Amino acid sequence: MTEPEKQKKLFGTNGVRAVVGKEMTPELVMGIGMALGSMRKGKIAVGMDTRTSGPALCSALKAGLLACGCDVVDMGVLPTPALQYLVKNHFDAGAVITASHNPPEYNGVKVIEGDGTEMDDEQTIKLEERLFSKDFNLVDWENVGTETSSPEMIGEYIHSITSAFPDSTETGFTVAVDPGSGPACLTTPDILTKLGCRVHTINGQTDGRFPGRLPEPSPEGLKALSELVISTGAAFGVAHDGDADRAVFVDENGDFLEENEEFALMQRFACKGKRGTVVTPVSTSQLVEAIAAETGTRVEYTRVGSIYVARKMLELSENGENVLFGGEGNGGLIFPAHQHCRDGGMTAAVMVHILKNEKKTLSELRKELPSHHMIKDKIFTTDAPALLEKVKTDFASDRLDTTDGVRINREKSWALFRPSGTEPFMRLYVEAENIEGAKLLYNEIMNTINN
Ligand code: MG
Numbered sequence: 001m002t003e004p005e006k007q008k009k010l011f012g013t014n015g016v017r018a019v020v021g022k023e024m025t026p027e028l029v030m031g032i033g034m035a036l037g038s039m040r041k042g043k044i045a046v047g048m049d050t051r052t053s054g055p056a057l058c059s060a061l062k063a064g065l066l067a068c069g070c071d072v073v074d075m076g077v078l079p080t081p082a083l084q085y086l087v088k089n090h091f092d093a094g095a096v097i098t099a100s101h102n103p104p105e106y107n108g109v110k111v112i113e114g115d116g117t118e119m120d121d122e123q124t125i126k127l128e129e130r131l132f133s134k135d136f137n138l139v140d141w142e143n144v145g146t147e148t149s150s151p152e153m154i155g156e157y158i159h160s161i162t163s164a165f166p167d168s169t170e171t172g173f174t175v176a177v178d179p180g181s182g183p184a185c186l187t188t189p190d191i192l193t194k195l196g197c198r199v200h201t202i203n204g205q206t207d208g209r210f211p212g213r214l215p216e217p218s219p220e221g222l223k224a225l226s227e228l229v230i231s232t233g234a235a236f237g238v239a240h241d242g243d244a245d246r247a248v249f250v251d252e253n254g255d256f257l258e259e260n261e262e263f264a265l266m267q268r269f270a271c272k273g274k275r276g277t278v279v280t281p282v283s284t285s286q287l288v289e290a291i292a293a294e295t296g297t298r299v300e301y302t303r304v305g306s307i308y309v310a311r312k313m314l315e316l317s318e319n320g321e322n323v324l325f326g327g328e329g330n331g332g333l334i335f336p337a338h339q340h341c342r343d344g345g346m347t348a349a350v351m352v353h354i355l356k357n358e359k360k361t362l363s364e365l366r367k368e369l370p371s372h373h374m375i376k377d378k379i380f381t382t383d384a385p386a387l388l389e390k391v392k393t394d395f396a397s398d399r400l401d402t403t404d405g406v407r408i409n410r411e412k413s414w415a416l417f418r419p420s421g422t423e424p425f426m427r428l429y430v431e432a433e434n435i436e437g438a439k440l441l442y443n444e445i446m447n448t449i450n451n
Contacts, residue, residue, distance in 0.1 A: 017108035026060035033064020042092030076151035079244035088116030184244035215242030226254030247344035260285035276322035
């Protein structure tokens, strides 16, 4: 665990999340509103996902912001990347009430900076300090903020995506969409229809009880989407997590496209014929290196967490590098020409563009990827630092990367061993070209751990 993560007490990698009515209360969210309203001035956009607790918590957030003199513009229900896009273009900051992929009993807050990125560790620690010490700049009666609502602005986000593909209006694909009863119900079917697709939906009505599936778009939860793909003869199916910053796919046969393979296909599209850089955390598949070699691009690695990827992309761009693509191997992908955050709606649109241009099916494109096999495991421990040191020592003769935990790099395989940010276990990822290679390195590491 690195320093900033240790210092953050309430916020995790992507905002605060907790169970509603227990740790997640209107008091807490109003405090976050007052802390944010004390740090950022001007026009603040707020929004929420479809959770049942959204209106109660969003009202508390707005109360805190207004009481500190901020003018609040309520966007209603919308995907997190839609709010991020609108903040970047029109507002001084933003906040969204969401618990992303967590189950329905959770809710939380993501804080968005004026450039559309999630608040970084340093500023989040300052926000927490204000919250814990109740250091709020409440204003007098003449200076309290005003509240307006602009739910129609979601249309600007949809247009920003469809207008990025001006030649895609007659794609003619049939596609199946599973927004999981989340805010993407209001965006992805519309985006794909405007790109000339015939769209069928499942879990297409916003519903904070999530009657069809949980907000995490797991292969198990997407069986109904696979069936819809097959029964409608769709070219692909796309599903989102609870705030639609991630998108995952099933191919035309209804088979789940593993998220690292999704990353590789999108990377190939984003980098083809261009010189530049791809940014991803150390947990991403070695497919990223294979595609980088094929396209002649450079890979820059970061700590695990989309905010680190987004900030590194911005930083490299500011230093004059041509940053083409970024994201994580979990369906959270960043297309920097549009915005520097994960964007599920944009990812769905790019898939249409890829299939149209490659003139191959999704299963064919996946089969063309280099062979690879990944093992993921959890190691329970109460002394993560000691275990980490042991692995570092025992594998000292390998090429080690300590950006986040320890990554062991070999010719055709790699492993990442890192502490979970929040729970008493370590995550172990091992990958090689085939299952035998992956097992070999996995067993080597397990021998070290078990000794
Ligand atoms: Mg999410």
